[in-house]
Amino acid sequence: MRNVLLTLLLGPSMLAIGCGRGASGDRVVLQNKGSDTLVNVAQAWAEEYKQVDPSVAIAVSGGGSGTGISALINGTVDIANSSRKLKPSEFEQARANGVEPIEFVVGFDALAVYVHPSNPIERLTLGQLAEIYGEGGGFEQWNQLGVTVDGCGSGEIIRVSRQNNSGTFVYFKNTVLGKQRDYKLGSRDMHGSKDVVDLVEHTPCAIGYSGLAYATEKVKLVAVARSEEGPFVAPSVESAVDESYPIARPLFMYTAGQPTGPAKAYLDWILSDEGQRIILAKGYASVRPVSPK
Numbered sequence: 001m002r003n004v005l006l007t008l009l010l011g012p013s014m015l016a017i018g019c020g021r022g023a024s025g026d027r028v029v030l031q032n033k034g035s036d037t038l039v040n041v042a043q044a045w046a047e048e049y050k051q052v053d054p055s056v057a058i059a060v061s062g063g064g065s066g067t068g069i070s071a072l073i074n075g076t077v078d079i080a081n082s083s084r085k086l087k088p089s090e091f092e093q094a095r096a097n098g099v100e101p102i103e104f105v106v107g108f109d110a111l112a113v114y115v116h117p118s119n120p121i122e123r124l125t126l127g128q129l130a131e132i133y134g135e136g137g138g139f140e141q142w143n144q145l146g147v148t149v150d151g152c153g154s155g156e157i158i159r160v161s162r163q164n165n166s167g168t169f170v171y172f173k174n175t176v177l178g179k180q181r182d183y184k185l186g187s188r189d190m191h192g193s194k195d196v197v198d199l200v201e202h203t204p205c206a207i208g209y210s211g212l213a214y215a216t217e218k219v220k221l222v223a224v225a226r227s228e229e230g231p232f233v234a235p236s237v238e239s240a241v242d243e244s245y246p247i248a249r250p251l252f253m254y255t256a257g258q259p260t261g262p263a264k265a266y267l268d269w270i271l272s273d274e275g276q277r278i279i280l281a282k283g284y285a286s287v288r289p290v291s292p293k
Contacts, residue, residue, distance in 0.1 A: 064166045114208045
C-alpha cells in the first residue's frame with residue numbers, strides 16, 4: 001500500500017528515491033527512528049549495510065526513545081530505537097492501532113555519571129544520586145558531598161539531565177529515583193546525549209548522566225555503588241555485560257509485528273557478529289560474545 005501511495009503522490013519518476021524495489025533497481029528505504037543513545041551506532045550500522053545490500057537504504061533519525069515509540073505506534077516507522085522498554089500503556093496504544101510491537105535487544109549500555117575533570121569526587125551511591133536529582137533531595141552544594149570544585153565559585157551542584165521524551169531520562173528516573181519519585185525542578189534538560197557531555201565539559205559545577213559511548217577525555221566518569229557498602233564500579237563495556245555496574249541497561253529495537261523481507265534481513269545482520277562488532281567499536285556492549293574479524 002505504501003508503494004501504491006508513493007506512486008500516486010510522487011509519480012514513477014520519484015520512486016527511485018523512495019520505498020519499493022523493482023527491475024529498474026529501485027531501492028527499499030527502511031525508516032529507523034528514536035533513541036539518541038543509539039543514534040550514533042544506528043548510523044554506523046546503516047552506513048555499513050550499504051556494502052552488505054546496496055538495494056536497501058536505512059534512513060536514521062534521533063529525537064529520543066519516545067519519538068521512535070510514537071512513530072511505531074502510529075505506523076510511520078519500520079524500526080524504532082529505544083533505550084528503555086515500552087510501557088504497558090504504549091503496548092495498549094499500539095495494539096489499539098493494529099500494531100503488535102516486537103522487541104529485539106541489540107546491545108547493552110552503561111549509563112555513565114559525568115562530572116567536570118576539576119571535580120575531585122570519585123564515587124557516588126545510588127542514594128546520593130537520588131538526593132542530587134530527586135524531588136525533595138537534600139544535596140544542593142558540592143560541599144555537602146565533602147568536595148570543593150576548582151572553578152565552581154558558587155559551590156552549587158548544577159544538574160544536567162535529559163528531556164522527558166528520552167529513554168535515558170525514564171531509565172535513570174526508574175533506576176535511581178524510583179518509579180514513585182520525580183526529578184526536582186531546576187535541572188538543565190538537554191536534547192541529546194552528546195549535549196549532556198558537552199555541557200559538563202564546560203561547566204565545573206555540573207553533574208550529568210549519559211550513555212558511556214559519549215564519554216570523552218574532557219569529562220570524568222564517577223564509580224557508582226548500590227549502597228555505601230559497595231562495591232563501587234566504574235562504567236565500562238564489561239561492567240554493563242555482567243551487570244555489576246548499577247545503571248546498566250539493554251538497548252532495544254522494535255518492529256510492528258514480526259519483521260519480514262528487508263527489515264528482517266537488516267535486524268539479522270545487526271545481531272550477527274558483523275553487526276555486533278560495530279556496536280562494540282562504538283563503546284557499547286554486544287548482546288553476546290562475538291568472534292574477531
